[in-house]
Amino acid sequence: MLAIIKNTFREALAKKIFIGYYIFYGIVVLVMLFAVNLDAVEGVMSFADVQKTIISVESGFVTLAFPLILFFALISASSFITSMVDKGTIDLLISKPVSRFKILTAKYIGSTLFVAASIVFLIGSIWLILSLKSGYWNAGFLFTIVSLTFAFAVMYSISIFIGLTTQSSIISILVNFFLIFVFCPVLSAREQLIFTFVKNDGVKFIFNFFYYILPKPGEIKDVTIALIANENVPLWKGVVNELGMMGPTWMSVFTSFLFCAVLYSYSVYYFAKKDY
Secondary structure, three states: OHHHHHHHHHHHHHOOHHHHHHHHHHHHHHHHHHHOOOHHHOOOOOHHHHHHHHHHHHHHHHHHHHHHHHHHHHHHHOHHHHHHOOOOHHHHHHOOOOOHHHHHHHHHHHHHHHHHHHHHHHHHHHHHHHHHHHOOOOHHHHHHHHHHHHHHHHHHHHHHHHHHHHOOHHHHHHHHHHHHHHHHHHHHOHHHHOOOOOOOHHHHHHHHHHHHHOOOHHHHHHHHHHHHOOOOOOOOOOOEOOOOOEOOOOHHHHHHHHHHHHHHHHHHHHHHHOOO
């Protein structure tokens, strides 16, 4: 398995994906370095005000960047599975004395570690910049590393399934784009966007059904923002905010994990039975 994980990193380097990651994220870090100027308010703002400012900056960054970073990561890693099942490559892999479960799992782990390394670089660098400039070391912001990696692992299970069944990275990219930016946000706001106008219980059941079984990258982002602000995140029942929307809960994390586990298990089964 370790050899396959290493091969995933070598593949990323060969395709210049790894380099592209760090160039793009390096630009983002430089923008944050020069755009955020707290030196001008040093000695003017109280430490409490500095804390609020840093939390606002970190929360704003996550709000805007979370779905974009997630989608960018999925695009970069989308070809790992399709290239694995290419004729010749898959023949070589399955000829080795390694189970197909280990082959697919090693590819999954390798892709996730590859993405996680770039996220550590980006979030860790921004955290250091903001902390050194302000003197406020908000450890909650570092949870973004965990949440983004987790969100990637969940959504990448979709890429794996589509990559195995269609051998098309384009389809997996389009499906993930639709889920991250269109369908899942609509489901999350179904109470305000849909149920205000639709009163039919059958239609409501369908929307609720898809909401609970599908992954929830938007809610994972909301949990991250709540932890950055040092807010309590309830286990199951969210608190309605001033906009009338339900606040984040750990339920979104649990159900997303369950979706990932079920879909990945089926992908493993499909891969094990597929005749290449």
